Amino acid sequence: MGDRYELEVFADLDVPGETGRQTQVFAIWVVCLLAALGVAVARRPQVPATARSSEAYEESMALYRRERFGIAIGVGVLIPGLLTWALTHRRRRGGGHARGIQVAVTEDGELRISGRGYGQRLSLLGATVEEHLVDVYSGRLGAWRQRRMRLRAARPSPGMPGELDLATPAEDEDLDLDLPLVGGEGDCLELDRAAYFRVLRLARRWSSRVETESSR
Known part of the structure; x- marks a missing residue:
């Protein structure tokens, strides 16, 4: 199973x-x-x-x-x-290609990205969760601003990246959060707003849970 x-x-x-x-x-x-x-x-x-x-x-x-x-x-x-x-x-926003890329969190707190050539894993246990804004440009898609979360593993899995970024299109309300605007960033997968915040909440919850358990 x-x-x-x-x-x-x-x-x-x-x-x-x-x-x-x-x-x-x-x-x-x-x-x-x-x-x-x-x-x-x-x-x-x-x-x-x-x-x-x-x-x-x-x-x-x-x-x-x-x-x-x-x-x-x-x-x-x-x-x-x-x-x-x-x-x-x-390959448009919300098209069949992107919908074939799965972003999942397992019950033991591992983030997994799979499908369309992706195969990445990162443990959220003790991970650092940060957010920032990024201005991106991508050919036919034009230029826009993203809100990104950066997940940095406390203990990277062998052969896997130590950090992963996930993004969502930024909205006006994000500008009121005083998130840093970072330049020179590479491209990353984009989620819709609802999916982004679901992943963000889980990432923070897992990190907070580990911090609480380790402080006992």
Whole structure:
């Protein structure tokens, strides 16, 4: 049996995954353009040199030029455009890609991030919990301000990071909390506001519980 979860939520936006999306979009266009070129070459009429002055040859070349235009538009533009739209739609805020990334806290106080290539764990027992604001920019997503929690493990698990960040879009009310504005931060997963505060409350509760137990 697997571990039981005290909390299970899902990401709202995979900001670090934007680099992967851009690479996939580039690959889509390159493959489709090469495919369009290959199809166009394959469709070129194979006519003997002695027949190239005939009326039939001229008609076949006129037809080929029309086909080549259709191939360029269909395979070289429409198909990669539709694939790019589908990929971008899936990776939007709240889209299917982000919803495949699970953020969970087990009943023994371990934070786990899994799915879509993620596989991170961090014990919340005795962890330091800090919050700050970060201004981020990510290509098509534009620029916005995040409210972030930084979870720093008291005893990092072997092979796992000693700290993890989780974020949510900042709102005006966050500016009244005097949270420090930090620059030069790397990208991290973003949760919606409700999920963020559920994780934050649990992280603080586990940390406080350990402090109380260790002081006995």
